[in-house]
Amino acid sequence: MDKVVINQLPVEKLRGRRVFVRIDVDSEPSSSGVLFDESKLRSSLPTLEYLRGVGSRTVIGASLGKPGGRVVESLRLDPVAERLSRMLGSPVRKLGEAIGRDPQGAVAGMRDGDLLLLENLRFYPGEDANDADFARELAELCDVYCNDAFALANLALASTVSITRYVRPAAAGLALARELMMFEAALDQPDPPFVGLIAGARLEEKLPILENLLPRLNRLFIGGALAFTFLEAKRRDIGSAPVDKALLPLVKDFLKKAEKEVEVILPEDFITVQVDEFREYEKSGRIGPPPEWRLELENGIPPFYLPVDVGPATVNRIKGLFEGARTILWNGPLGVWEIEPFGAATRAVALLIMERVSPRRQRSLLCGDSLARAIRSFNLPVELIRHLTTGGEPALQLLAGNPLPAVSALDNELDLVAPIETRPRRILLPVDGSEHSLEAARKLGRLIDVEGAEISLLHVQKPEAFAVGDVWIDQDAKHLHEIRRRREAERVFDITNTSLAQQGLTVRQQLTVEGDPASEILRFADEIGADLIVMGSHGRTGVLRVLMGSVSRKVLDRAKCPVLIVRIPDRRMVEVGTLET
Amino acid sequence: MIETEMDVIPRELPRILIPLSGADSDASALHVAADMAPRDAEFFLLHARSGPDEERYPDFKRASEAERFERGIESERIFARANAILASRGLISAGQLVAQGAPAEIILRVANRMAAELIVLTASGPRRVIEHATCSVLVAGPGVAVKLAKI
Numbered sequence: 001m002d003k004v005v006i007n008q009l010p011v012e013k014l015r016g017r018r019v020f021v022r023i024d025v026d027s028e029p030s031s032s033g034v035l036f037d038e039s040k041l042r043s044s045l046p047t048l049e050y051l052r053g054v055g056s057r058t059v060i061g062a063s064l065g066k067p068g069g070r071v072v073e074s075l076r077l078d079p080v081a082e083r084l085s086r087m088l089g090s091p092v093r094k095l096g097e098a099i100g101r102d103p104q105g106a107v108a109g110m111r112d113g114d115l116l117l118l119e120n121l122r123f124y125p126g127e128d129a130n131d132a133d134f135a136r137e138l139a140e141l142c143d144v145y146c147n148d149a150f151a152l153a154n155l156a157l158a159s160t161v162s163i164t165r166y167v168r169p170a171a172a173g174l175a176l177a178r179e180l181m182m183f184e185a186a187l188d189q190p191d192p193p194f195v196g197l198i199a200g201a202r203l204e205e206k207l208p209i210l211e212n213l214l215p216r217l218n219r220l221f222i223g224g225a226l227a228f229t230f231l232e233a234k235r236r237d238i239g240s241a242p243v244d245k246a247l248l249p250l251v252k253d254f255l256k257k258a259e260k261e262v263e264v265i266l267p268e269d270f271i272t273v274q275v276d277e278f279r280e281y282e283k284s285g286r287i288g289p290p291p292e293w294r295l296e297l298e299n300g301i302p303p304f305y306l307p308v309d310v311g312p313a314t315v316n317r318i319k320g321l322f323e324g325a326r327t328i329l330w331n332g333p334l335g336v337w338e339i340e341p342f343g344a345a346t347r348a349v350a351l352l353i354m355e356r357v358s359p360r361r362q363r364s365l366l367c368g369d370s371l372a373r374a375i376r377s378f379n380l381p382v383e384l385i386r387h388l389t390t391g392g393e394p395a396l397q398l399l400a401g402n403p404l405p406a407v408s409a410l411d412n413e414l415d416l417v418a419p420i421e422t423r424p425r426r427i428l429l430p431v432d433g434s435e436h437s438l439e440a441a442r443k444l445g446r447l448i449d450v451e452g453a454e455i456s457l458l459h460v461q462k463p464e465a466f467a468v469g470d471v472w473i474d475q476d477a478k479h480l481h482e483i484r485r486r487r488e489a490e491r492v493f494d495i496t497n498t499s500l501a502q503q504g505l506t507v508r509q510q511l512t513v514e515g516d517p518a519s520e521i522l523r524f525a526d527e528i529g530a531d532l533i534v535m536g537s538h539g540r541t542g543v544l545r546v547l548m549g550s551v552s553r554k555v556l557d558r559a560k561c562p563v564l565i566v567r568i569p570d571r572r573m574v575e576v577g578t579l580e581t
Numbered sequence: 582m583i584e585t586e587m588d589v590i591p592r593e594l595p596r597i598l599i600p601l602s603g604a605d606s607d608a609s610a611l612h613v614a615a616d617m618a619p620r621d622a623e624f625f626l627l628h629a630r631s632g633p634d635e636e637r638y639p640d641f642k643r644a645s646e647a648e649r650f651e652r653g654i655e656s657e658r659i660f661a662r663a664n665a666i667l668a669s670r671g672l673i674s675a676g677q678l679v680a681q682g683a684p685a686e687i688i689l690r691v692a693n694r695m696a697a698e699l700i701v702l703t704a705s706g707p708r709r710v711i712e713h714a715t716c717s718v719l720v721a722g723p724g725v726a727v728k729l730a731k732i
Contacts, residue, residue: 007668042657046664046674053665087657174664178673383678384694425617446595447699447717449619532617556711556720562613566717 001184002412004169005177006047006146013144013169015055016112020142021047021173022061022159024149024390025080036064036080043390044148045087047173048115051146052090055112059141060084061098061121061159069125081117092117098124099137107141127158135162148173150180151391153404160406170410175390180407182387183398186365191326192218197318197349199224200332200370203244203251205396209331210254212401214261219321221265223310223334230255230266231298239301240275265321269311271335271342272296275304281339290339309335309342318349322357328364330371331399337374346371347378354384367395425453428530430460430521433492436536440566441496444534445503447564457496457510458524459489460517485512518554525561534564595622596675598697600629600688600710603659606703611663613721614701615670622699623675626663627691628656634682636690652679685709692716 006014023044027037051058065075081094090113095103098118106116118141121127126134135158139145145167147153147160153176156162164170172180196217198206203226213220222230228241233251244251258264277291295311296302314334322328330353337343350366357364366375366385369392375382382388389395394404429444431437444450489512497507513520525533535552556563597618601607614624630652656679667674680687685707692700692714701719702710711718 005673007671007673011669042660045657045661046668049661049665050668053669086654088661089658174668174673178675181673381678383676386676443717446619447719448617451620562617562719562721564617564717564719565711567715 001172001177001180003177003180003407003410004171004412006148006171006173007050009144009169009171011054014051017056017144018059018107018110018142019051019056019144019146020059020061020138020159020163020167021051021146022149022152023048023173024151025062025077026064026151036083038083040151040390041080041083042087043150043175044173047146047148047175048084049088050174052088052113052115056144057107057110057112058115059103059107059110060092060115060117061138062117063122063127063159064120065122067120067122069122069128071123075120075123077117077120084115084117088115090115095119099134099141103141121157121159124158129158130156130162131158132162132165134158136166139163139166142167145170146173147171147406147410148175149406150176150389150394152394153391153406154394154397156405161409164409164411168411172407172410176407179389179391179394182365182389183395186327186329186363187216187398190216191363193325194218194327194329195321195325196220197321197328197330198222198332199226199330199334200368201225203229203247206332207247207250207254208400209396212399213329214254214258217262219263219265219325220258221318221321223267223314224332226332227267228307230264234266236299237301238298238307239272239296239303239305241301241307265317267298267307267310267314268317269295269297269313270301270307271309271311271344272301272305272307275306278306278308286339290341293341308339310345315345315348319352319356322352322362325357326362328353328357328362329399330364330366331368331396333368333371333374337370337377343374343378346374347380350375350378350380350385353386354380357386365389367399368392425449425531426528427453427455428458428521428525428528428533429455429496430458430517430533430535431492431496432459432517433488433495434536436566436568437492438495438499438536439568440534440536440564441499442503443566444500445505447566448532448534450503450505453505454508455500455505456524456528456530457493457507458521459492459510459512460520461485461489461512461514462517463514517551518558521551521555522558525559530561532562532564533559534566537565537567595619595699596625596695596697597622597699597701598625598627598688598692598695599663599701600627600684600706601659601663602629602684602705603655604705606705607659607663608666609721610701610703610706611666612670613703613719615667615672617719618699618701620672624667624672625695625697626660626674626677627688628659628677628679629684629687629691630656630679630681631684632681634686636680637682637686652681685713689713689715 025036025041027035048058062077064077067075078094081092084092092115094117095106096119097103098121103118124134138159145164152160194217196213198210206226228238229244229247229251231238232243233248233255271293273291273293281291334345335342337346353364365387367389372388397404493510533555537552552565599610599614660677664674678691680691688710697716699717699719700710700714703721
């Protein structure tokens with residue numbers, strides 16, 4: 001990402017300085033009135049806690065609801081300040097205004113590590129108008145600007161765009177940076193096969209997204225209400241499904257263009273209801289049982305029947321698409337999820353992502369306000385879903401390839417970035433030629449940052465039994481023994497070095513010693529000032545119950561540096577019960 | 582995109598799980614992870630809360646709304662601290678989870694479920710995790726004096 005992130009700024013630019021953080025707490029108006037969105041508030045905690053930790057004087061700006069540029073009592077931010085205080089375990093003072101003499105006085109009286117929340121920025125007409133004067137007044141309250149409100153990034157507001165003209169540096173907050181990185185990974189360098197699942201309604205908004213994604217995707221599934229116009233373009237019998245006639249020619253063009261680049265998949269079956277019954281049900285305010293449904297194939301929906309969800313065959317098809325995918329993008333629900341039985345397909349696919357996609361190393365990105373609402377309504381542990389974005393509209397803009405004004409406004413000057421402190425790590429890798437120690441060598445580069453590391457190999461051999469102290473009884477035996485030992489050590493170092501070389505790693509030193517393995521490892525670690533000891537170890541072996549070797553355990557208990565225990569997956573275990581390093 | 586491009590070797594980012602208990606020692610696990618792990622790794626935070634295992638015994642008396650709310654606040658505080666420490670090391674976590682039960686069991690369960698490749702533990706972390714984990718474990722042992730960056 002080319003934008004400066006708040007934690008990349010040197011700490012001295014933050015300590016004791018006034019930092020303005022724009023956060024987003026807005027939620028959909030609910031029946032119980034306008035409440036702030038806890039999950040959005042949570043997402044800005046890392047930035048706020050970081051700034052508090054480094055000793056910034058943090059001035060928080062937020063907005064809630066649509067007060068239309070005037071004070072609306074019910075939209076004051078006091079509950080937000082209270083919740084923030086509790087979550088951070090540190091008081092967040094709330095002001096009754098956002099600009100003027102009071103906030104200036106309050107900010108002047110702040111101490112390092114203090115947090116202060118300004119009043120709802122939308123109480124001022126200048127906020128939505130991206131007004132320079134209002135922005136300048138906010139800018140007077142701070143030395144550093146930080147935007148952590150991804151869900152607002154598509155808007156040009158005084159507190160997200162104009163203000164950056166008056167405050168430098170202007171950095172991205174941690175939550176905003178995380179979102180942008182997720183999109184970058186999925187859109188700029190997607191791991192193929194890249195599968196797109198674009199559903200929901202609003203064809204006119206989704207067409208630019210489809211156009212933009214086309215050259216990147218390998219397979220494209222179009223579902224939800226979007227699919228109707230595509231099915232119509234293919235002359236399917238889709239009953240009373242609403243079709244966007246005006247866009248039909250564009251859809252036909254798109255399909256023709258898509259044919260050459262990507263496999264376009266449309267739903268195979270639908271859950272349908274009688275259109276009159278459905279309208280009645282809608283009119284009644286969705287009271288009572290929903291209309292009876294029947295399953296129909298995509299090309300056989302009778303007239304007067306309306307598709308409200310995709311059917312099981314389609315869900316199965318999506319499952320198949322996911323199986324082979326490495327990057328998955330999902331936007332928009334598949335059916336009328338607000339009515340319980342018709343959210344089944346959306347729920348099934350969300351479960352699929354949670355249970356099958358997220359645990360594997362497939363990358364998935366779920367976006368869109370209604371999809372997010374749908375998934376939250378299913379009561380699934382959303383945190384297991386990777387990655388559900390917090391911003392609906394900005395996500396769609398990114399998918400359509402459009403820049404976000406509030407992100408463009410941030411600095412990308414690299415000279416602001418503090419260099420990350422690096423020192424060569426000293427890594428001690430005890431080796432014995434067993435599968436375990438080899439696995440440790442094989443995985444080293446994957447599990448540890450080995451950039452510039454100094455790797456030392458240590459091969460500990462057991463003292464020979466026919467030596468009494470240092471005195472050998474038989475000189476020939478001694479000679480033979482030495483040769484054998486040397487050869488063994490060479491073999492062990494060779495295979496280890498080969499494995500390391502395959503990861504582009506070279507060894508600084510390799511040493512063979514005799515003695516008790518654990519003691520020798522610990523002694524040598526001290527001697528070279530090791531930052532890390534890497535040991536191979538069994539996975540669980542069931543019957544033999546060899547869980548962790550005594551050497552590993554002893555090293556773990558007594559090491560002065562961290563110890564990495566590298567596991568061999570059970571299936572790769574060749575010598576169960578071998579002595580470990 | 583043409584099909585042949587699908588043969589490209591995937592760039593899988595290593596997934597690293599950092600269990601947190603809310604104790605001060607969390608900081609050393611986070612610093613060790615930041616010190617040692619590859620910069621492109623995905624760091625996941627897990628608040629492993631001890632208490633009745635709600636996944637294993639779903640019929641067990643569920644906590645009241647108020648209790649759950651309080652717990653949520655506590656977890657958020659722990660995550661906020663942890664994220665701030667990672668941030669001070671130039672890192673951003675990729676996700677955070679909360680689970681209640683026997684900490685070792687939760688950690689192993691979550692690590693398996695999310696296919697973590699590495700678990701980072703402190704000396705006070707549950708020993709059973711080190712012994713039973715099917716993935717690799719990075720341990721900041723009792724002798725490790727972690728120089729905590731002042732944040």
